[in-house]
Amino acid sequence: MTHQPLRLRTYVVVFVTLLALTGLTTLLAYLDLGRFNLVVALLIAAAKGFLVVLFFMHLVQTAHRTQFVAAAGIFWLALLVVLTLSDVLTRGWFEQPHGWSAIESNDSADQSGIRAGR
Amino acid sequence: MSEAHAAVAHQFEGLEQQRDAATLAMWIFLVTEVMFFGGLFTGYAIYRASYPEAFAAGSRLCEVNLGAINTVVLITSSFTMALAVRAAAAGRSRAAIVCLVLTLGLGATFLGIKFLEYAHKYEEHIVPGLNFTYSGPSARQIELFICFYFGMTGLHALHMIIGLVVVTVMVIFTARGRLAPPKDTPIEITGLYWHFVDIVWIFLFPLLYLVDVHR
Amino acid sequence: MSATAARVLPHEDSGTREHYLNVRYGLKSWLLTTDHKRIALLYLMSITAMFFVGGAFAVVMRLNLLTPEGQLVSAESYNKLFTMHGLIMVFFFLIPSIPAVLGNFLVPLMIGARDVALPKINLLSWYIFITGGTLALVSAITGGVDTGCTFYTPFSTTYSNTHVMPMAIGVFITGFSSILTGLNFIVTMHTMRAPGLTWFRMPLFLWSLYATSVIFVLGTPVLAISLLALGAERMFHVGIFDPNLGGDPLLFQHLFWFYSHPAVYVMILPGMGVVSEIIPCFARKRIFGYGFVAFSSVAIAVISFLVWGHHMFVSGQSVYAGLIFSVLSYLVAIPSAIKVFNWTSTLYKGTVTYETPMLYALGFIGLFTIGGLTGLFLAALAVDVHVHDTYFVIAHFHYIMVGGMVMAYLGGIHYWWPKISGRLYPEWWARLSALVVFLGFNLTFFPQFILGYLGMPRRYHAYPEEFQILNVMSTAGASILGVGYLIPLVYLAWSIRYGPPAPSNPWNATGLEWQTPSPPPTENFETTPVVTEEAYAYETRPLSYV
Numbered sequence: 001m002t003h004q005p006l007r008l009r010t011y012v013v014v015f016v017t018l019l020a021l022t023g024l025t026t027l028l029a030y031l032d033l034g035r036f037n038l039v040v041a042l043l044i045a046a047a048k049g050f051l052v053v054l055f056f057m058h059l060v061q062t063a064h065r066t067q068f069v070a071a072a073g074i075f076w077l078a079l080l081v082v083l084t085l086s087d088v089l090t091r092g093w094f095e096q097p098h099g100w101s102a103i104e105s106n107d108s109a110d111q112s113g114i115r116a117g118r
Numbered sequence: 119m120s121e122a123h124a125a126v127a128h129q130f131e132g133l134e135q136q137r138d139a140a141t142l143a144m145w146i147f148l149v150t151e152v153m154f155f156g157g158l159f160t161g162y163a164i165y166r167a168s169y170p171e172a173f174a175a176g177s178r179l180c181e182v183n184l185g186a187i188n189t190v191v192l193i194t195s196s197f198t199m200a201l202a203v204r205a206a207a208a209g210r211s212r213a214a215i216v217c218l219v220l221t222l223g224l225g226a227t228f229l230g231i232k233f234l235e236y237a238h239k240y241e242e243h244i245v246p247g248l249n250f251t252y253s254g255p256s257a258r259q260i261e262l263f264i265c266f267y268f269g270m271t272g273l274h275a276l277h278m279i280i281g282l283v284v285v286t287v288m289v290i291f292t293a294r295g296r297l298a299p300p301k302d303t304p305i306e307i308t309g310l311y312w313h314f315v316d317i318v319w320i321f322l323f324p325l326l327y328l329v330d331v332h333r
Numbered sequence: 334m335s336a337t338a339a340r341v342l343p344h345e346d347s348g349t350r351e352h353y354l355n356v357r358y359g360l361k362s363w364l365l366t367t368d369h370k371r372i373a374l375l376y377l378m379s380i381t382a383m384f385f386v387g388g389a390f391a392v393v394m395r396l397n398l399l400t401p402e403g404q405l406v407s408a409e410s411y412n413k414l415f416t417m418h419g420l421i422m423v424f425f426f427l428i429p430s431i432p433a434v435l436g437n438f439l440v441p442l443m444i445g446a447r448d449v450a451l452p453k454i455n456l457l458s459w460y461i462f463i464t465g466g467t468l469a470l471v472s473a474i475t476g477g478v479d480t481g482c483t484f485y486t487p488f489s490t491t492y493s494n495t496h497v498m499p500m501a502i503g504v505f506i507t508g509f510s511s512i513l514t515g516l517n518f519i520v521t522m523h524t525m526r527a528p529g530l531t532w533f534r535m536p537l538f539l540w541s542l543y544a545t546s547v548i549f550v551l552g553t554p555v556l557a558i559s560l561l562a563l564g565a566e567r568m569f570h571v572g573i574f575d576p577n578l579g580g581d582p583l584l585f586q587h588l589f590w591f592y593s594h595p596a597v598y599v600m601i602l603p604g605m606g607v608v609s610e611i612i613p614c615f616a617r618k619r620i621f622g623y624g625f626v627a628f629s630s631v632a633i634a635v636i637s638f639l640v641w642g643h644h645m646f647v648s649g650q651s652v653y654a655g656l657i658f659s660v661l662s663y664l665v666a667i668p669s670a671i672k673v674f675n676w677t678s679t680l681y682k683g684t685v686t687y688e689t690p691m692l693y694a695l696g697f698i699g700l701f702t703i704g705g706l707t708g709l710f711l712a713a714l715a716v717d718v719h720v721h722d723t724y725f726v727i728a729h730f731h732y733i734m735v736g737g738m739v740m741a742y743l744g745g746i747h748y749w750w751p752k753i754s755g756r757l758y759p760e761w762w763a764r765l766s767a768l769v770v771f772l773g774f775n776l777t778f779f780p781q782f783i784l785g786y787l788g789m790p791r792r793y794h795a796y797p798e799e800f801q802i803l804n805v806m807s808t809a810g811a812s813i814l815g816v817g818y819l820i821p822l823v824y825l826a827w828s829i830r831y832g833p834p835a836p837s838n839p840w841n842a843t844g845l846e847w848q849t850p851s852p853p854p855t856e857n858f859e860t861t862p863v864v865t866e867e868a869y870a871y872e873t874r875p876l877s878y879v
Binding site for chain 2: 014056070
């Protein structure tokens with residue numbers, strides 16, 4: 001795919017942005033944002049990832065077909081994680097049938113652990 | 119007139135088709151790597167969802183300073199790698215070699231710092247399977263976290279080592295003049311691989327080092 | 334004489350013309366080849382050997398099951414037998430079979446190219462296969478594995494005393510062979526098609542291999558990581574799946590089945606592709622609904638990744654997830670059904686002849702339909718609770734894998750045999766063995782549906798007395814099936830030396846592979862062909878074709 005090379009300026013801007021985002025995510029980790037710590041961290045990581053993919057890996061100027069391949073990879077990982085989590089996070093959703101009881105976790109510190117009982 | 123290494127392999131109709139095929143092949147390979155690491159990310163996700171406190175405690179055992187420094191080192195190496203690819207495509211082989219060597223140096227630095235972290239964990243007796251003797255609440259789940267720490271960063275480090283070997287080969291080939299444009303595709307696809315390894319770390323850093331550090 | 338009966342050329346002498354088989358002789362020319370056709374034959378020999386190894390395990394199992402007490406082998410040995418049978422057959426025969434043999438041989442020919450995009454990677458993938466296969470055989474010879482082909486934790490990681498590590502490593506390594514093959518096919522099909530060969534003029538076999546390759550690339554790495562984690566847990570006693578550490582055994586199952594369910598579609602899609610080639614040729618009719626068949630292959634590949642939880646309905650997975658997976662499993666049956674409708678519509682009002690490839694293809698349609706429909710029974714959560722881990726499941730997947738895939742594989746081998754070997758196989762012996770296979774297969778596996786429905790569990794070396802008659806029938810069928818598989822071994826080998834030389838296009842078929850001599854020259858085509866017509870232009874072609 002012959003294409004015009006990206007300008008040096010683009011690489012420098014992306015590099016500096018990546019460093020800035022690294023600093024940001026580290027700083028934000030020291031603030032207590034509750035559940036949003038994870039969300040923010042993942043969003044920043046995703047932004048950094050996008051910058052690397054689009055500019056350092058030239059995806060902005062690569063064929064649509066290749067862009068589709070890259071997107072498919074991310075999408076498939078999302079499928080794996082989401083569908084697996086859909087099992088783990090919903091295990092307590094339905095009533096246990098009569099006569100069954102959950103096996104208590106030995107560790108008192110973490111009762112939110114995976115229930116072993118059936 | 120025939121060169122020692124033909125520019126176009128016999129199965130291709132021309133250089134453009136060859137470059138096209140090589141680039142697509144590397145992107146598809148990177149997708150397989152996404153799924154490969156993805157299995158570990160999936161395991162991490164379900165255990166973090168199940169044991170949030172233990173994972174936070176485990177993360178506090180990781181050294182944020184070293185992790186942050188390593189992140190900066192790796193991002194910089196991605197920058198130098200991108201510059202190397204750019205220089206090679208423009209035919210500036212000396213600049214390419216300089217940038218590739220810088221990438222090598224930064225990559226080696228990353229591995230050195232990683233080794234230091236592993237050594238610290240060994241000294242603190244928290245290497246699962248070897249000398250894990252942490253005790254206290256949620257010790258078992260913290261051990262699980264440390265398993266993921268070693269597994270994910272270890273797999274990542276293995277990929278970096280392979281990357282360093284490939285970059286070294288690129289340095290040698292460029293020095294011998296074998297990768298002048300339009301034969302610079304190997305450097306381009308090496309760059310793709312290197313950037314991917316960087317992206318994996320970009321996700322590993324917050325997930326392993328920055329969980330609940332505000333406590 | 335029908336238009337499709339193989340035509341013999343009395344005076345063609347392929348012995349003096351140079352082609353890919355005689356261009357160079359010697360072991361090195363084969364072991365260091367980068368010619369996709371030779372690599373296909375290397376694979377052919379390897380997987381044929383593995384097929385009979387896996388079959389041998391099955392023979393001992395079925396002999397043991399002749400009596401309810403099952404005392405031919407001990408219970409522990411029986412556990413090893415069904416594990417090894419499953420692992421060898423799935424990972425070292427079924428998954429590579431059509432893609433690595435017929436795919437490697439035909440993909441460049443069908444798109445009008447000289448080779449695949451990455452020939453050296455192609456050879457590497459065969460060596461990787463051999464390495465993994467050797468490790469698996471080492472594991473088998475030194476005592477085998479008894480975890481079941483599913484390697485469930487924590488038995489495989491903590492409690493099993495058998496040779497799990499070499500086997501897991503062997504399967505892990507072999508996975509990379511499929512990944513590289515899939516990668517190669519995708520790149521080849523995207524970048525090296527001949528001029529005029531648009532996606533919708535491609536033979537459907539290529540569409541099915543494309544879909545298969547997508548699954549290889551997206552799914553196999555997850556199996557790799559799950560086996561790596563299993564190995565780490567077993568070797569270093571770190572408890573990723575160990576409940577004692579708060580680990581979840583179901584995590585292993587999620588990761589394992591995320592690959593292994595799409596893997597079963599890897600095993601059937603290429604077979605469907607072969608059937609899509611054979612049916613139009615021997616019905617002398619263009620395929621009905623080309624677009625539907627092409628898109629259904631892609632749909633199967635995509636949806637196959639959404640259903641893996643149906644293997645885990647009773648394993649402790651949440652009911653909510655079970656519901657989702659059950660609904661999605663119904664969805665995945667639709668594209669398969671679409672294919673069956675299209676094949677039958679192609680046959681309708683076609684000029685059908687019954688050469689060996691057609692016999693296998695017709696057998697495929699019937700047996701795959703039965704297997705597929707019983708899959709729907711299993712997809713219903715409430716039914717699965719009763720038949721999970723019984724012979725019903727075994728019958729279901731053997732109908733698809735053996736009644737479907739193996740028959741499609743044999744059909745494809747026969748269909749393209751003239752192209753691959755330059756010789757014609759003996760038609761009547763081939764038809765006879767197709768019939769023997771069909772009868773033996775049904776006698777072996779139909780009783781197993783009944784056994785499973787009546788409650789006979791799978792993976793047991795012994796069973797209650799009332800099941801004996803059905804088990805004896807099944808074993809009798811297996812011996813007939815075995816004979817049916819051995820006969821082609823003999824006559825195909827015979828034909829290499831003594832079969833009549835084959836013309837370029839013995840079946841009068843469409844497709845670029847038939848426009849080059851049998852066997853093809855190393856570079857496949859004298860000049861790169863240009864494609865101007867649709868894929869199955871049977872109806873616009875005169876009957877006699879040179």
